[in-house]
Amino acid sequence: MLISCPHCGARDSQEFAYLGAADLQRPDGLEASLAAMTDYVYLRENPAGRLRELWYHRGGCGRWLVVTRDTRNHRIEAVEPARPKGTEAGA
Amino acid sequence: MTHHPFRTASGGFIDRSKPVRFRFDGRDYRGFEGDTLASALLAEGVRLVGRSFKYHRPRGILSAGPEEPNALVELRSGARREPNTRATVAELFEGLEATSQNRWPSLTFDLMSVNGLFAPGLVAGFYYKTFMWPSAFWEKLYEPLIRRAAGLGRAANAEDPDHYEKAFAFCDLLVIGSGPAGLAAALAAGRSGARVILCEQDFRLGGQLLAERREIDGRPATEWLAETIAELASLDTVRLMPRTTVFGLYDHGVFGAVERVSDHLPVPPPHQPRQRGWRIYAKRSVLAAGAIERPIVFAGNDKPGVMLASAVRSYVNRFGVLPGRKAVLFTAGDEAWSTAADLSAAGAEIVAIIDSRPDANPARADLARKLGARYLAGGAVTAARGWQQLDHITVREASGAETVLPCDLLAVSNGWNPALHLTSHQNGKPVWNEAAQAFVPGDVPPGMAVAGNAAGRWTLAEALVDGDRLSREAVADLGFTPAPAARMPAIEAEATGLLPVWRVKGGRGKAFVDFQNDVTDKDVEIAAREGFRSVEHLKRYTTLGMATDQGKTSNLSGLALMAEQTGQSIAATGTTRFRPPYTPVAIGALAGHHRGRDFRSTRLSPTHEWSRQAGAVFIESGAWLRAQYYPQPGENDWLTSVNREVLAVRKGVGLCDVSTLGKIDIQGRDAATFLERVYTNGWANLPVGKARYGLMLREDGFVFDDGTTSRLGENHFLMTTTTANAERVMQHLEFCHQVLWPELDLHMASVSDQWAQAAVAGPRSRETLARLVDAPHDISNAAFPYLAVREITVAGGIPARLFRLSFSGELAYELAVPARYGDAMMAALMEEGRDFGITPYGIEALGVLRIEKGHVAGNELNGQTTARDLGLGGLMSPRKDYIGRLMATRPALTEPNRPMLAGFKPVNKADRLRAGAHFLDLSSTATMENDLGFMTSVAFSPHLGHWIGLGLIRGGTSRIGERVRAHDPVRGGDFEVEICSPVFIDPEGVRLRG
């Protein structure tokens, strides 16, 4: 499997570490509820199809990436940095 | 001139000037360079090559390629023995040694063939229905018998003496197969300037063209072949890889291939691997892998002397071998007719041509007449007979009359199956094509195109057109300017009529569907009768297609017979999925260099060389090799050395490498805020120039890692992690920053490898260090108290960082210098500490010191413990949010009765504690319900003179003074221990502040 890292180019997936679903929102702060945090930590859509997921380019640029991939056939639709534009240092 | 009884007078791609000696079953034979083991055996008149799996029937050579189910041998001997090697693809080399397998005592006299007498009982699935009584007999009697009888060849039971490599290649177009379609594809892409790799499993390029007497442009096809290969070889961007099987297609155009670098040699040349495992990254691919001819199911179809028609042509035309002198051709189509002509031209007698198609075609009749052969249109071979090899066949003529024909060779052809396996590796389903009478590629993987026979397009002209066109399309797609379409050479028209015969009923004897697994037509019937009708059930119940040939010659016959049983079409019956590898791949080739000490890389600390010279004993510690202890002359066991090292630290000064700890440099305006969120404890108020112990949880509330983090500047922190978690913590922090809180202004970088770090511990550590630290830096207790951190210089200007940290509980420091000074730092510290008796210590003593001090480490941070379990609940700040805070409040994580950290000492001081022992109350029985916890870490404390331990026990330190059993049945231990404080040394912390 090849992942086209926006910083490093197409690299074998073995350079990356995998974390799973990308669009989970961590309930931040002291007001967060245990129920919401339990959902965040444990429950997954786990779709058979399109999944936005987090990969970490540990053997490359050290960036977390959001890869949009079809879990049925591993085809990759898009790869983008997880860190939103405009939040890079100096921006 | 070497004489081989079945060698033709001339022709073929063998070098008759180069005889090659070889042995089979202990007898000496000769072949020529360019032979396979199979062709050389046939040339010498050897027909009986192996015994079948279940019934031990005599078997010969069916094919001339990797699909061979019968002619499997043990190749080579000793540690190089390779079981189940197909004689049909084993390249002959001087001194080759091969042995037949699965027979006892010998190939011609195999006592195991008595299995044939029991054959009526050994049908599909028989073992599921028997051997159930008495049940104790299964492992003791029945199964050992089955196991001994099963299997085929014997593996070498010694380490493989040969070496393997991994290699990586990248190309625009990968062409798989070097027959006419593959060569045309490679040529078109190569001419356009694209980077092309052409892989061919055979040792000679050319594919089926090598086996045929064909003409292209009115000249022998071999001339076209030579010219094409010469042009390809002249192109810089084309890489030709013979002896290379592309065995699998993986995601995104990654192909697995294995190159047999030295299998054609007696032993690999110096510095050459036996095989090379390739990962080929291809933007586009053309599959031109050809097709595999199908045999016909009839009684005795496994008799040596029954051979695929294409194999016959291959032996005759490519190898100059007559596989028989009195030949019959049994075909279901036009294409195999050339076999008769080729055999005849080579000097064989053609007894008869049996074409199962009922229409008596005048052109065919004419050809048969020319060859002097009987032409039996609409006939069928009902049985092949002979003892150990073919002697005669019985034929049912169209009229119904039975005829017996003596012959020593029966060439069979039932059409072809495209070698479409790679198209199926990504779950693509082959589809039945009525015109081709075969499964052809269905959904083709992205980037792949299929050409010629592999696509079910059977003619030479189609192969050339496909290869050229698909290749040009592929490279155009990649932005190359494709070469103009190749001029299509003139090729004689080919007849490809076919009416497959899935089985001939009525013969006496077994009719085989899967030769290697001894699956017969009857087995398919039983499977159907018992409801195992889906193709997967058929495969699994009968073992059809599960042998080393993966059903290349058997799957379709099996499906067709099942279709016949169920009254469905073959298309509706469907086919099983082809799994990689296309042909079996040596495990060594996929492992490459990774074996022995090179199984995994070994990380060495920047002080390694110094430790080695100091006589350290090293031990594997995760990826690292670390100094375990430093034995001195006269010390005969590790404990003596470790005790000495520990006492040296407690009484004088010791020196230990701690470079392997993870080190992360964190800088930015929000660095302190970030630490507040990833650690449980507070950081905002940490003064510059101070270090603090930090505890990190996973988001699920369990302890993740710990370490000290120092504030080097207002916005500059240096975090340390445990050695084991260095990489995972970095990944976690980057996740927290890039994904959770991208708004925080900070940068971080792993600096683990940039610094060499040493612990200098013991009452004389300050004096030792004072001699090395450059003058302006004051490290007195007042100027540099416990937990102080400073950037300094040592040894006359070398930049360094000094931390006053203590893992041992003694007055102690950690000194870090740039990694390149690692060995020098250790040597300098030893020099400066000599007057104080400085003693190097390894990770054993480090462990003893930390257990004596009650510090938790990897054994306690096992992923199942909470901060409270470890007595670190006080570090969980109630005033802020941090990773893991909320989940740590779940009921099960805050239950008061959870096992908590405590110390343990033996009641009988002579008892040796062992980690992994479980705790039980003195009065309770040894049951799971009474389990109180377990010992996590133990050490012999030379300071206390007995073993001590840390452990997790229900009640924890609230039970100090009580006695429990340390129950260790797997090591025969069960004795009383007393629960005590986990801090065995200096509980008030006077020493480390001194």
Added chain:
Amino acid sequence: MRYSVFSLVSQALRGHQGWQPAWRNPEPKREYSVLIIGGGGHGLATAHYLASRYGITDVAVLEKGYLGSGNIGRNTTIIRSNYLLPGNTPFYELSMQLWEGLEKDLNYNAMVSQRGVLNLYHSDAQRDAYARRGNAMRLAGVDSELLDREGVRQMHPYFDYDNARFPIQGGLLQRRGGTARHDAVAWGYARAADQRGVDLIQHCEVTGITVENGRVTGVETTRGPIRAAKVAMVVAGSSSQVAAMAGLRLPIESHVLQAFVSEGLKPLIDGVVTFGAGHFYISQSDKGGLVFGGDIDGYNSYAQRGNLPVIEDVMEAGMGLWPGLGRIRMLRHWGGVMDMSMDGSPIIDTTPVEGLYLNAGWCYGGFKATPASGLCLAHLIATGAPHPVAAAYRLDRFATGHLIDEKGAGAQPNLH
């Protein structure tokens, strides 16, 4: 028809013309007492035990493909009960006991072969972790032995002892562990359930779960609607997909695990061995093929196939353990879709939808659990209460924190 050596001989004398189908191929009825979604090992075992132990026979098993087409047909056939945690050990031990009596119970020889499961250790810390586990097994009444290096060498002299990157120091052995013939397990349960009247309905895909007022009332299928007051989801690999039909989200990700088989060889290795310095386990089937595997690929997948890096990793570990494997050829590799749960342990429980049961999250350990999983789910369906050995497999344990995390890997499925 009862299977025995006598039936085999008698059929052989009649040319095997008289064998009956192993199971019927019935049309689905409109309604059943219990519907089991999933005709894999666990679903078929559930049906068998519902019928044989609890007398509930008005049961249909709905299978979208052919019987046994899930992970029961694509695993490395290992059975063992060498677990650490009290939530697991008694359950797997019950499973082991059911394995030991399986051929009698089913009148089907699934070739349960107790040749031992040996976990190698390569460091003091690993030894102590295995001692902890071995002791926990003993406390739960399970057999375990801790071998030293020489003990391992006696059993397996051909491993790499002298030149290894991570030298073998010893191993934890469960002699009662071993292997079973995976397909035969499915067929044996199917045949036994069928004989007691359970309808096994193949090629019948569930497309919806009907819920009225918080109660399940049946399912929609490709062969029409079927009503039932009790519906069990036993579809490891697809649990999230099926549960979503009832509006449930699960603590599960689907991951691909690859497995491998070599060419058939004369006996080389007895029992099962796991390598402690890399993800690798190996045994030899009765047919002679070495069966081996390693770690999951590590990313969510429903594709039933994996990629080269993990394949190479497995082969490296194989060579690291046993350098004589070099010339043995890998014949076939394949992938199965695993229900990787968030703590590495399974779920057998009711759900927030009344009458809807969940059996899921088996990670890559589902095969050995087949008998106990079926029995415990049957118990839950029949009695309404969890079976005592499966009481920890609750769906709400993630909320309460009563996790069963053998490895201590945390809420990350690909680390379990």
